[in-house]
Amino acid sequence: MGGRGVIGDKWSSRILWPLVISFLGLYMVVVERQLQNRERMMAEGLKNTVAEVGTGTDNV
Structure with a gap:
């Protein structure tokens, strides 16, 4: 038996890298919005x- 698993290493890396890049981009957007x-x-x-100080209201 070969050590390939369900999906071959070549295909899994082809799928994994775009997903990682997409998630990093999404994470960067979320952090920027926050x-x-x-x-x-x-x-x-x-x-x-500043508005409270300008009007002289005392909020104590």
Whole structure:
């Protein structure tokens, strides 16, 4: 018996590498979106803080 398994090594590597590259690209998109959302939330929080200080409201 050959040591090939169900799918030959050549075909499995041909399938595996595009999948790995696709998942890495998807992961990079998800991380970028999370960073953008975090920056947006921080900017909105800073804007709200500046607005509260500007109006003189005391939130203590």
